[in-house]
Amino acid sequence: METQENKSALSEINGINQPDSVSRVVANNILQFRRKQPSAKELVLAIANGDKIALSRAITLIESTNISHLEKANEVIQGCLPYANKSVRMGITGVPGVGKSTFIEAFGKHLTSLGKKVAVLAVDPSSSISHGSILGDKTRMEELVKDENAFIRPSASGDSLGGVARKTREAIILCEACGFDTIIIETVGVGQSETAVHSMVDFFLLLKIAGAGDELQGIKRGIMEMADTIVINKADGDNIAKAKLAKSEFNRALHLFPAKKSGWIPKVTTCSAVYGDGIDTVWKIISDYFEMVKTNSYFQAKRQDQNQFWMMETINEQLKSNFYNHPEIVLLLESNKKAVQNNEVSPFAAAQILLETFFKK
Missing domain, CATH: 3.40.50.300 (P-loop containing nucleotide triphosphate hydrolases)
Known part of the structure; x- marks a missing residue:
């Protein structure tokens, strides 16, 4: 047992614990609120009513790269279109x-x-x-x-x-x-x-x-x-x-x-x-x-052209996402990268193999 004589100079005397700066009850309520994810319909309704918090949450949702969020994000966007x-x-x-x-x-x-x-x-x-x-x-x-x-x-x-x-x-x-x-x-x-x-x-x-x-x-x-x-x-x-x-x-x-x-x-x-x-x-x-x-009438014509352009961009983006998230591609991609680095196969041939695998799924 450490005595007063050999007690370390770095030791501290037990004092009074500082009170929590934030109520644990309030903190827990906030945490529970954040964990609760509103449905797509709830988000759309809140956005239509001018709720900035719902708007921020919806933008976070559509920016997510998690493929499991895609369906809900599309539902929110579709629901907001009549108000846009x-x-x-x-x-x-x-x-x-x-x-x-x-x-x-x-x-x-x-x-x-x-x-x-x-x-x-x-x-x-x-x-x-x-x-x-x-x-x-x-x-x-x-x-x-x-x-x-x-x-x-x-x-x-x-x-x-x-x-x-x-x-x-x-x-x-x-x-x-x-x-x-x-x-x-x-x-x-x-x-x-x-x-x-x-x-x-x-x-x-x-x-x-x-x-x-x-x-x-x-x-x-x-x-x-x-x-x-x-x-x-x-x-x-x-x-x-x-x-x-x-x-x-x-x-x-x-x-x-x-x-x-x-x-x-x-x-x-x-x-x-x-x-x-x-x-x-x-x-x-x-x-x-x-x-x-x-x-x-140029304003409306330009909007129509932009809608067509973004349809094509969305197709390109979705194809790219589906390609890199496909299970077989995930497995083949690394091996083909190494083969290309070691000059065992050309970049073009490797790309063709991966694309053929993807479109044969």
Whole structure:
């Protein structure tokens, strides 16, 4: 037995235990609530009644890669369809550091002040090494996140090209069913193809900055052709003159591109998201665009084309999922990978073996 003389100096005298900071009863109730999974019909009903918690849970469900969740996710999406397609959808892209989150917060606050209900689907880049994502958009949009008429949902891009999460298209439908009349999609903006986001929105906005070598770098045919409006952000302080110069340069560049099918002539404007300057002008341009495309029927025609495109994308995605989850493929894939690495079989022959096995099931 340890005596007072040889007692370790690191030992502690028993004191008073600290009380629980959270009631165990309350904690248990919360845990039980989280374990209880609502049915698809319950989720749809709650979403239709404007329940943001149900909306978040439903988006988590459709983003799940667990194949056992697919049937329920499809049931939720199908149930929400009658309440959807009553919004305007906008995509916002730009290089990292251009101020996308700051702009979206200022723009979103302006829209909610006009009585709009705004849903922001922000896509954060995923690490190619750890496959993790920070998902920090809610932190950056601290004012908008507290707005009752706003909803912000960050999602990881995963391995999706174009900076769009795999299930962003379905998330749009859920947000519309929840009563949000303005949907904003923020892309990663890392220079990858932006075709994916362009194919799911009605209006495509490109954010640029001046004075950072961005003018010539930004004049690239693909992204410029997709943009319906170019907004030069951070037009404040000493950067105002540079922003005006960049505006002139982009206006000249836009004349080199062919006319859009919508008949719309892309506009270039400047703003300062930090100070809120020019945000109302951006919304005026967007409003003019929607008034024009709804009048000439382009708006509805584009939506119909997008629906067909996403049907084909969904088929591709489902075939890919079924392929990699097929039991025989799971067994054969590793052995074929090793055979390809050891040059025992060509990559093309190995792929053909796997595909033939899958389609013979």
